[in-house]
Amino acid sequence: MSELIPRPQVVRGAPGSYVVTAGALVTGPADLAAAVRRALPVLDLGYAGPAEPERTGAGTTQPANPPGSAHTAPRAAITVTPGENLAAEAYGVSVTAEGVRISAGGAAGALYAGQTLRQLLPPDAFRTAAPPGARWAIPCGEIEDAPRFSWRGAHLDVSRHFLPKREVLRLIDLLAVHKLNRLHLHLADDQGWRVESRAYPLLHEVGSHRARTTTTHHIGDEQRFDDTPHGGYYTLADLSEMGAYARDRGVTIVPEIDVPGHASAILAAYPHLGARPAAAHAVLDRWGISPAILSPLPETTAFLSAVFAEIIEALGTVPYFHIGGDECVLDDWAASAEITAHRASLGLDSPADLHAWFLRELADVLAGHGCRAVVWDEAFVSGALRLDTIVMPWRGMEVGRRAAAAGHDIVATPVFPLYFDYAEATSAEEPVAIGDAITVADVAAFEPAPASWTAREAARVLGAQFQLWTERIPDGRTLDYRAWPRGCALAQVAWSGDAAGFAEALPAHLARLDAYGVEYRPPAGPRPWQRGGTGDRRHRPGAVPVAEVMRHLSAMTHDAESTRPSIEPA
Incomplete structure (x- = not known):
């Protein structure tokens, strides 16, 4: 035992x-x-x-x-x-x-x-x-x-690379095996819109696919493309099926429609909803951040209200709905006379204040459906969110502490050590990753509610989740490699409260995953067929050290302009 x-x-x-x-x-x-x-x-x-x-x-x-x-x-x-x-x-x-x-x-x-x-x-x-x-x-x-934390989750980005329904259902099964109970499903971003809309059908007819995808995986390299179309979306019936399947396995699906930034796919379908209505947009074919941003005017709120309602009805039970709020380039808001006039009519001083107001409007819409809004931490910096909005501090736990001190519940999601698109070792044998390295031991050592926090702050920590951003996760086999066994470590931290005995128990657990058919990363390193090779899919050690990323993000959280994006991805 x-x-x-x-x-x-x-x-x-x-x-x-x-x-x-x-x-x-x-x-x-x-x-x-x-x-x-x-x-x-x-x-x-x-x-x-x-x-x-x-x-x-x-x-x-x-x-x-x-x-x-x-x-x-x-x-x-x-x-x-x-x-x-x-x-x-x-x-x-x-x-x-x-x-x-x-x-x-x-x-x-x-x-x-x-x-x-x-x-x-x-x-x-x-x-x-x-x-x-x-x-x-x-x-x-x-x-x-009994679990220590109520929120024990995984985030899956299906926008950058679409993953078929079968992969989502399989991930739900694996979450249940590990007593993880939240699947945060990232359904919309610059690189694709991934759910049917009957109210706005161009979202899935136009926004669900791109003409090509970048094959440039390392920041700073010259852009190259595969010239191969990529796309896919879930029907509302698919979403209903996934919601019911998840509930039967103790998992709550948390849908995310990331707004007002990361909007290229939306604006490719409905450009008039943008801050520059006359501009042409296409579903983004590269990674990184786009300046494309939705307008904060009433028509956009009505549009999103209709889309949210469709998703909520399809899933059946949606206690939480993520609305993003991250990495927004607000320049087009500042340059728009109509948006500036709207901001002035609301008595708001800056585009950043309007950003917070817009997200609060959407949170009010969701509250009418019985949903709590969830946001990334940039949305918190103005302090103008609904108090029941949950904050995910991806840029580090210090901004999470500030949100908790302000009375917000938080779910720990820091890049280090919970972004699993980072390599598990500083080695050229690893398949391509955004940077290195986040190890199983790093995850096992994570504390979602640090001992240095006050009891009041710690009580605001609902739990933690690991993030699977899919710029460099094109398929289910790579998903397995990135998620496990690091996900096993997060499962223990979030359920048991610490990693005591984890390293000793892991070999026996890997035998279970072998029987299940999970293509995890072995502790000794990738199997021959899991290695990156010598082409575009190879990892370049040291390209983006995660420690340097965290120093940069920590500085961002103390910057008055911290809603302005500075790093890819999130």
Whole structure:
């Protein structure tokens, strides 16, 4: 029981084991039993119904089909019950020679109990079908567990490189395996719009594809292009499917439509919504930051309100909606007489004040749908956001501390060590990355709520998530390589609160990922077919050292003009 990732809060081992047979039954409330069964697909568990009491004599009752009964042993393989005084994601597991008993605070807790049982089984439990002769023995003992943080997530950018629905569903499964519960889905940026809109169909008809993509991966190199079209989008039905699939696995999808900057794809479809309505725009074919920016006028707010409503309706349950707010070049706002007049009518002193006002307007729209707005940290600097807006401090934890001190909840997302588009080693063997290096150990050492923060500031930390920006992640195989096992380390930090025992547990966990089919980066370095080679896909060590990036970003957060972009990407 010592090789679990993330590490449970309390583990008490005991002698012996219990052998679960394929097709064994789970008994308990339907929603809790379904969650346990979903976590253990290879066992093909059945459902025995609720564990109803039965009469044993005048005025007395006992559970029907008690564990250990020779008559009903299959029904007692796994019993799940609601746990009194347990939070929704908390659970307890007791394994004896007679069977498995689970107490769960809710469906999420039951799911996580099932995922823990899955890790207690041999690695073959992570296959889709059992190999011949598989024996499912669970070691005896007791586990009591609950997460430290409520937000344990991953960010996936599907704008720079579109990833098909199957990759999103697979990532959701892997998040659930690691007890990660948020998928921040970056649906729109300069390089592509990725969701159907019935209200504004040119968004997906025009904005979802670009004519070519840069093959220049290192900042400062001469631009080269592949002249190959790239694109794709999710239908609203796809989005509904992904939302339901995620909820069944304890994952909340957090959609992001990044505005008002990063707007090239939107303006390629609807140029009149831009700060320069007569300008022509195209979906961006290179990386970096574009000056393209939406107008902050009422027509733009109405447009975004309609699009937000479509996405919210499709996903079904959207407690959080990310509206970006980062890396905005405000020059076109300052140069526009109409926008300047609008700003003056609002009594605002500067384009930066208008930027904050615009985001607050959108947050008000989302609040009408029952959603909390989420923003990147540039949106916070003016201090004019709704107080319930969640801030993601990508430029470093110091700006996160300032947001927390101002009363905002935060989700830790700093470039170092949670931007997984950085290489895992300073080595030419690595595939191309924006810079180097962020290691598994770096992630494992991260503290989302630093000890130097006050108790009031630390209480504002909802959790943490790792970021998968996809300029240099063109497909699912590369996604696996970037995400794991660094994502395993973040899962432990966000759930358990620290990395104690992580390094010792990782080899056993990698065997589980092998069985699952995850093409992770091995701790010793890339496999031969994972290396960057000698062409455009090779990494150039030292091109962008992450330590230097963080020094630059730290300086930005103390700059009065910190809404102005200075670095690629975010």
